[in-house]
Amino acid sequence: MTFLRHVTPALALALAACGSQPPGAGGPGGPGGNAAPAVSVLAVREEPLSITAEFPGRTVAYETSDVRPQVDGLIQARLFTEGDFVRAGQPLYRIDPSPYQAQVMSARAALAKAQAAIASSEAQARRYGELVKINAISRQDYDNAVTSAGQARADVAAQQAALRTAQINLARTTIRAPISGRIGRSLTTTGGLVSAAQTTALTTIQRIDPVYVDIPQSSADLLKLRRQISDGQLTKDGKAKVKLILEDGSTYALEGDLLFTDVTVDQATGSQVLRAVFPNPRSLLLPGMFVRAKLVQGTVQNAIAVPQQALTRDEHGNAVVMVVGAQNKVEPRQVQTGGTQGDKWIVTSGLRSGDKVIVEGGMMLQPGMPVNPQPWNPNAAAGQAPAQAQGQGQGQGK
Structure with a gap:
């Protein structure tokens, strides 16, 4: 009992101290808790x-030309380095020209013969013209002489055409680049026999500056976009710009222009192809690359x-x-x-x-x-x- 009498006043003092703490000093009911x-x-x-959309796409060469022979013969030489840039008209292959040189010489000889014959037939037609006036020869002989002179002139024209054909074939023994661009690997070698009727190309040239990017887009999305534009929800500002994201995730430095939308819907995929064109001065974009295209479809004004x-x-x-x-x-x-x-x-x-x-x-x-x-x-x-x-x-x- 004595112990309790001493402790109770101390507890009372402690409780009094706690009860004197001002409200809101940190207790759960204070302002800090609320x-x-x-x-x-x-x-x-x-x-x-600006409303943009991102679509997958593939790069396509701006121009592609398969190089094929136009005359028959043996390849004497290849005149280019595979993978180089070639210009239109640059010699690529040389076919043995000997048979075609002989054809040119034969055509020239035939032309000379026809030209000699025309001089004789025209002179005879002039003489018969004077004789028929005095009834020294029959009218039939004169007509035959005029006809012979006409045939001689026709022969000259035919031989001139034959000579021109022979010269064209001789020129085709040098196979030249039809377009400028990067040339691929050669599919024939020196000594190979080629034919004007063959279906296999000797090599392929591709122009890749600029380069196309074909972008398939759902025809339903395009229809929705056209409706939004016609309803005034979107506005078009000139030619649409396109940005590219390359296969490594980087963004291509140059912007492209959207050229057109294909008028045909692919029945298998239900998509239309959008074609954009990009400058490619460093040949960074190669035909067949997978890219992602960011296309500005329109602008919502407010x-x-x-x-x-x-x-x-x-x-x-x-x-x-x-x-x-x-x-x-x-x-x-x-x-x-x-x-x-x-x-x-x-x-x-x-x-x-x-x-x-x-x-x-x-x-x-x-x-x-x-x-x-x-x-x-x-x-x-x-x-x-x-x-x-x-x-x-x-x-x-x-």
């Missing part, structure tokens, strides 16, 4: 937004875009965003979207310029709950700003 949660907000605004994490769905599947309203209280807002652009939703209705949309920290919020809005920093780690603000509010109550 601090408004911090959220990251974005003040949206209307502005023009677009509102919100980050994708700011938009959720209610139990009915409607798109909803949380907005900081009057007195910093949470307001749910149902919106309509027009698709995505990059990492953002395009909002077509439900928001106005100046609305403060909650981007981070809104998972556990209820309508009407007061919050502490903080500017959203897209470069900061997710949830970093709200966590720091909440920590500061809690620290004030300790």
Whole structure:
């Protein structure tokens, strides 16, 4: 009993000290425990937004020419280096010209013979013309002489054509490049026998500066795009520009122009081909490469875009965003979207310029709950700003 009499006053003093602590100094019921949660907000605004889409594509040579012989013969020499750049008209192969040189000589001799015959027949026709006037010869003999002179002139023309054909065939014994471009490997060697009727090409030349990129796109997507343009939802600004992402993930330095959309839909895939052209001065793009093309499809003039994490769905599947309203209280807002652009939703209705949309920290919020809005920093780690603000509010109550 004596021990209890001594201890009880001490406990009473301690309890009195605890009871004298001012409210709000850090206890659960103080203001520090009821601090408004911090959220990251974005003040949206209307502005023009370019709508881009990314599609797979393949590079295609601007021009392609298979080199084939136009006369028969043996290859005497190959006059180019495989893989080099060749210019139009540059000699590539030489076929043995001897048979064609002989044909040219024969055609020249036949022409000379025809020209000699025409002189004699025309002289005879002139003499008969004088004789028929005095009835020294019959009219039939004169007509025959005129006909012979005409036939001689026709023979000269035929031999001139034969000589020209022989000269053309002789010139074709030197096979020349039909276009300028990169030449591939040779499929024949010196001593090989070639024919004008063969289907196998001797080599192939491809022009790759500039270069085409063929981009397949769903015909349904193209139809939707045309409707949006016709309805005024999108506007087209001149010729569409295209950017390329290469196979290693890097972006091609030069932009291309969209040339046309194929008028035929592939029945197997339901797609149409869009063709773009790109400058290729360093031959970085080679035919057959797989690329990804970023295409600017149009511009939404008064677009509102919100980050994708700011938009959720209610139990009915409607798109909803949380907005900081009057007195910093949470307001749910149902919106309509027009698709995505990059990492953002395009909002077509439900928001106005100046609305403060909650981007981070809104998972556990209820309508009407007061919050502490903080500017959203897209470069900061997710949830970093709200966590720091909440920590500061809690620290004030300790």
